[in-house]
Amino acid sequence: xxxxxxxxxxxxxxxxxxxxxxxxxxxxxxxxxxxxxxxxxxxxxxxxxxxxxxxxxxxxxxxxxxxxxxxxxxxxxxxxxxxxxxxxxxxxxxxxxxxxxxxxxxxxxxxxxxxxxxxxxxxxxxxxxxxxxxxxxxxxxxxxxxxxxxxxxxxxxxxxxxxxxxxxxxxxxxxxxxxxxxxxxxxxxxxxxxxxxxxxxxxxxxxxxxxxxxxxxxxxxxxxxxxxxxxxxxxxxxxxxxxxxxxxxxxxxxxxxxxxxxxxxxxxxxxxxxxxxxxxxxxxxxxxxxxxxxxxxxxxxxxxxxxxxxxxxxxxxxxxxxxxxxxxxxxxxxx
Amino acid sequence: xxxxxxxxxxxxxxxxxxxxxxxxxxxxxxxxxxxxxxxxxxxxxxxxxxxxxxxxxxxxxxxxxxxxxxxxxxxxxxxxxxxxxxxxxxxxxxxxxxxxxxxxxxxxxxxxxxxxxxxxxxxxxxxxxxxxxxxxxxxxxxxxxxxxxxxxxxxxxxxxxxxxxxxxxxxxxxxxxxxxxxxxxxxxxxxxxxxxxxxxxxxxxxxxxxxxxxxxxxxxxxxxxxxxxxxxxxxxxxxxxxxxxxxxxxxxxxxxxxxxxxxxxxxxxxxxxxxxxxxxxxxxxxxxxxxxxxxxxxxxxxxxxxxxxxxxxxxxxxxxxxxxxxxxxxxx
Numbered sequence: 105x106x107x108x109x110x111x112x113x114x115x116x117x118x119x120x121x122x123x124x125x126x127x128x129x130x131x132x133x134x135x136x137x138x139x140x141x142x143x144x145x146x147x148x149x150x151x152x153x154x155x156x157x158x159x160x161x162x163x164x165x166x167x168x169x170x171x172x173x174x175x176x177x178x179x180x181x182x183x184x185x186x187x188x189x190x191x192x193x194x195x196x197x198x199x200x201x202x203x204x205x206x207x208x209x210x211x212x213x214x215x216x217x218x219x220x221x222x223x224x225x226x227x228x229x230x231x232x233x234x235x236x237x238x239x240x241x242x243x244x245x246x247x248x249x250x251x252x253x254x255x256x257x258x259x260x261x262x263x264x265x266x267x268x269x270x271x272x273x274x275x276x277x278x279x280x281x282x283x284x285x286x287x288x289x290x291x292x293x294x295x296x297x298x299x300x301x302x303x304x305x306x307x308x309x310x311x312x313x314x315x316x317x318x319x320x321x322x323x324x325x326x327x328x329x330x331x332x333x334x335x336x337x338x339x340x341x342x343x344x345x346x347x348x349x350x351x352x353x354x355x356x357x358x359x360x361x362x363x364x365x366x367x368x369x370x371x372x373x374x375x376x377x378x379x380x381x382x383x384x385x386x387x388x389x390x391x392x393x394x395x396x397x398x399x400x401x402x403x404x405x406x407x408x409x410x411x412x413x414x415x416x417x418x419x420x421x422x423x424x425x426x427x428x429x430x431x432x433x434x435x436x437x438x439x
Numbered sequence: 440x441x442x443x444x445x446x447x448x449x450x451x452x453x454x455x456x457x458x459x460x461x462x463x464x465x466x467x468x469x470x471x472x473x474x475x476x477x478x479x480x481x482x483x484x485x486x487x488x489x490x491x492x493x494x495x496x497x498x499x500x501x502x503x504x505x506x507x508x509x510x511x512x513x514x515x516x517x518x519x520x521x522x523x524x525x526x527x528x529x530x531x532x533x534x535x536x537x538x539x540x541x542x543x544x545x546x547x548x549x550x551x552x553x554x555x556x557x558x559x560x561x562x563x564x565x566x567x568x569x570x571x572x573x574x575x576x577x578x579x580x581x582x583x584x585x586x587x588x589x590x591x592x593x594x595x596x597x598x599x600x601x602x603x604x605x606x607x608x609x610x611x612x613x614x615x616x617x618x619x620x621x622x623x624x625x626x627x628x629x630x631x632x633x634x635x636x637x638x639x640x641x642x643x644x645x646x647x648x649x650x651x652x653x654x655x656x657x658x659x660x661x662x663x664x665x666x667x668x669x670x671x672x673x674x675x676x677x678x679x680x681x682x683x684x685x686x687x688x689x690x691x692x693x694x695x696x697x698x699x700x701x702x703x704x705x706x707x708x709x710x711x712x713x714x715x716x717x718x719x720x721x722x723x724x725x726x727x728x729x730x731x732x733x734x735x736x737x738x739x740x741x742x743x744x745x746x747x748x749x750x751x752x753x754x755x756x757x758x759x760x761x762x763x764x765x766x767x768x769x770x771x
Contacts, residue, residue, distance in 0.1 A: 112644045116637055220474020225663065225682070243669070254644060344633050346663050349656055350472060354631050389620070389634065390641045404624055 107262055111269045113386050118274065119344065121382025122281045123148070123353075126336035127360035128367070128374045129281075129288055130329040136292065136369060137325030138305035138430040140194045143183055143201030144333055145357025151176040151337025153209035156223040156348035157216060159230035165342050168230065172341075173334030179205065180330025188322045191434030202357075210350050223341075223348040232275035232343035240272035275343040277335060284332070288371040301325055305428035308435040318435045362414040368425050381410045464489075464703045465498040465520035467511050469527035471591075471629040471655035473501050477676040478655060478695060482526055482549070484677070485696030489703040497703065505626070509533040516541040521707045522560070523547070524699055528596055529626075534559060545709050547702040549695055550596060552713050561713045562698045566596070567603025568750050569691045569723030570651070571757045572743050573673050574607020576725065577649040578615050579739045580671055580688055585616045587647035588769075589638050589661045591654035592628040593621035598771055599760040600653040600675070600691075605769035606757055610746070617769055618642050622657050632660025639664040649673065649688060662687060671734065680730040688734050690726040697722070719751045 127144045134141040151172035159168025179201050186197040210221035217223055236242045241260060246253040257269060292298035300321055304311045308318045340356075341348045363381055367373035388406035417425050466486050468479045486497050498520055500511050512533055515523050522545035525534065531551045538546050538556045545558050552563035577586045588604055590597040605617045620638045622628035635657035639650055643664075650665050651673040652658035658675060659682070665672035666683035674680065674690035698716065702709055716722020725743065727735060749755040760766055 109644075112641070116641065120637065220472065220480075222474065254646060340633065344636060345660060346667075347659075349630065349632055349659065351627075351630060352632065354627060354633065386637070389637050403621075407623070 108258060108265055108269070109390075111265050113383070113390055115270050115273075116386035116389065117379060117382035118270070118278065119382075120385045121378045122274075122278045123336045123340050123344075123356050124360045124363055124381055125375060125378040126277075126281045126284070126332050126339065127357055128363045128378050129284055129371065130332035130336070131361055131364045132288065132367075132369055132371060132374055133301070133325045133332070134329040135364065135431055136305045136428055137301050137322050138308060138428055138433070138435070139183075139187055139322055139326055139329075140198065140432045141183065141326075141329060142195060142198035142358075142361060143179065143205075144329075144360055145353055145355065146198075146202035146205030147176040147179045147330060147333035148337040148340065148357050149202075149209055149351070149353045150179055150205040151334040152341035152352055153213060153223070153337075153348045155334075155338035156226065156341035157213065159226055159342050160217075160223045160347065163227065163229045165226075165230050165232055168342055169335070169338045172338035173331055176334030176337060177327060177330040180326050180333070184323050184326040187434060188319055188326070191436065194432055194434075206351060209348070213348065213350075221350045226342060226346040230342065231346055232277055232339070234273040234275055235279075237267070237272035240268040242268070242273070275339070277339040277343055280335065281339075282375070285371050285375045292371065297324075302428075305430055308430050309438075312435075312437065322435075359410050362410050365425050365427075366414050366417050368417075369428065380413075384409050462519055462521045462707060463496055463498055464706070465500075465515040465518075465523045466699065467508075467515070467523065467525045467530070468499065468501045469529060470502055470505075470626045473499070475629070475656045476679060476682070477658060477674075478693070479526055481677045481693070481695040482524070482699045485699030486524075486703060488696065489700050493704075495703075505529070509537055512537045512546075513540075516544050521545055522702055522705075522709050524702050525549070526695075527551075528594065545707060545711065547698075547709065549698055552715070556711075558711055560702065560709055560711050562702075563713065563715050564693050564695075564698075564722050565715060565717030565757075565759075566600050566691070566693060566723060567606075567757050567759050568718045569693060569725065570600050570603030570653075571607035571610070571750070571755075572718075572725050572747060573651060573689055573691045574604040575611050575743055575746060576607075576689055576735065576739055577604070577651060577671075577673060578608040578611035579736075579742065580734065581612075581615065581649050583646045583648045584612060584614060585618065585646040585648065587639070587642035587645075587650040588617060588619040589635060589642070589650060589652045589654055589658070590619065590621040591623075591657055592626060593624050593771075595760060595764065597621065597653055598766065601771070602760040602766035602769055603757055604651055605766065607746075609768045610755075611742075616646070618645055618647055619769055619771060621771075622654055629655035629657060631657050632663070635660030636664040640668070643668050643670060651675070651691070653691075674726075678726040678728065680726055680728055684730040685733065687731060689731055692724045692726050694722050694724075717751075718747055 154175035155168040155172030158171035159165045183197050186192040187194040213221045241256050304321045312318050363377040366377040388403050471479050473479050473483050524547040526549050528550045530548050547560045549562050552561050588601045601619050608615050622634050639661045648670045652661035653675045662672045666686040671688040673688050676693045679690045680687045
């Protein structure tokens with residue numbers, strides 16, 4: 105395996121990790137505030153559909169992104185009303201959101217576009233294109249030189265390879281996702297809002313005693329969760345792909361939950377976990393069966409590794425994963 | 440009580456006779472979904488053509504899970520649908536247990552040829568022959584001497600596609616490299632365009648400049664990425680040339696629509712048995728239309744048409760993956 109192959113695999117991991125990372129951070133806000141959210145998958149799916157649908161009909165990807173975020177926020181509000189205002193079971197509400205999104209997206213898509221639950225393919229204006237950084241090797245250089253980009257890339261020096269292949273060329277949402285990590289860390293650990301948000305997930309009664317609204321804080325957390333899931337869904341449908349297809353999230357919301365547990369509900373570690381899971385997927389896609397001397401590791405093992413790792417963590421082999429103490433329990437004010 | 444009984448009896452008789460009189464054909468789509476722009480959509484196209492020409496109606500269901508296969512079969516059979524057309528190798532086991540229970544109902548199954556029942560019409564396609572032809576075209580269109588193959592779920596049928604393709608590539612250029620990847624091992628592999636995209640990108644970075652997708656809905660992502668990255672792609676089952684005009688080299692046509700149309704036209708009197716649709720029967724072939732006319736040179740067309748004739752005449756033998764579950768031209 106040469107250096108360029110390694111860079112290409114890392115590049116692929118970044119693309120695959122981005123939706124996981126956005127969803128994982130979304131879950132982090134919600135769960136740190138004491139609201140378990142297994143509806144990440146459903147919110148992403150809904151956002152994927154609406155972003156693609158609006159981008160397809162208006163030809164403007166930013167309107168699509170907005171529509172995706174709004175649709176995800178609506179589902180987040182639903183989850184909030186069910187689990188915060190009416191103190192329902194958070195897991196059941198999350199499951200309901202997943203089912204609702206799976207069915208509703210296909211139904212609306214069929215009604216609007218009559219293409220069997222998918223949106224029309226997005227043209228160039230309706231998609232997030234990759235941002236080519238200055239001095240990076242791109243299609244224009246290739247045209248000027250008259251050879252394919254892959255050839256130019258092969259001849260470049262390692263620094264240029266890393267810069268052009270790994271750093272440059274992603275869509276703006278990828279950079280946004282990675283910027284969200286330090287932003288989340290700062291918000292949670294360096295601001296008053298963050299302290300209260302963490303407190304409300306550990307001991308809401310104490311927050312209430314201090315005269316801060318538990319309900320308000322939890323709704324804020326759920327809304328941030330909806331926002332991030334909306335971006336994740338829009339990334340899937342308008343940046344990675346050019347349109348929505350049925351069930352296109354393909355379980356990524358659940359892998360994000362696994363990453364959240366793996367990271368023990370901390371932002372930097374969440375990024376590490378998502379990149380690790382992205383890397384596992386990228387390796388599995390690049391090398392289907394890996395031969396390690398006499399043993400052949402089948403591709404299924406790679407696909408299952410995120411879940412296996414999460415179970416190992418949950419079983420307490422590598423440190424202990426302790427969820428926020430008040431997680432999953434609706435807050436009832438004492439009378 | 441007796442009145443109730445006779446009333447219900449009358450209602451039941453009425454329902455039964457109504458069912459028998461109707462005898463609409465039924466169509467059961469496979470897990471990829473009715474609008475996969477590929478295998479199932481071709482079947483729907485055939486059924487649609489039948490409905491338009493005869494003014495008849497047909498019943499249909501899109502399966503959502505493996506468990507629904509037998510249930511859907513039984514419900515259509517109970518409702519008196521005849522013939523019941525089913526799609527895909529996954530129907531083999533459910534059919535072999537359901538068909539004997541309804542000896543008067545005719546079943547049709549596409550992509551299955553190994554069942555033993557007097558009331559099943561089994562239609563198999565010589566996908567390896569069609570794939571051989573598009574493989575030749577891929578090798579001729581490739582400048583890097585590296586071509587790719589993206590399969591859907593890793594099952595013998597898809598290996599059968601890939602094997603024919605690789606043989607076609609090697610026939611033109613024995614030194615060419617064929618990179619073959621499968622999307623997954625579960626039915627979700629038919630519907631994961633994001634994974635299809637990544638596989639295509641990985642193949643492009645390994646030098647591939649023509650990619651053949653035999654992956655149902657996942658192929659939409661493969662074709663999209665190929666068009667984005669400026670390489671050629673090859674569609675499958677239906678004519679997919681129109682998806683990205685000028686970027687899709689050709690499509691390996693599998694005339695599922697013809698098989699379904701014929702089955703519905705024949706109706707209840709359809710002949711059971713095993714039928715094979717190859718190049719000679721025009722069951723498989725390559726697609727040529729306005730969208731890809733500029734990509735297919737005369738030389739390419741002449742070579743492929745010659746090979747087609749030779750395969751029909753038996754001068755060229757395309758090895759089937761099914762023969763001994765291995766492929767001479769490609770290691771999976």
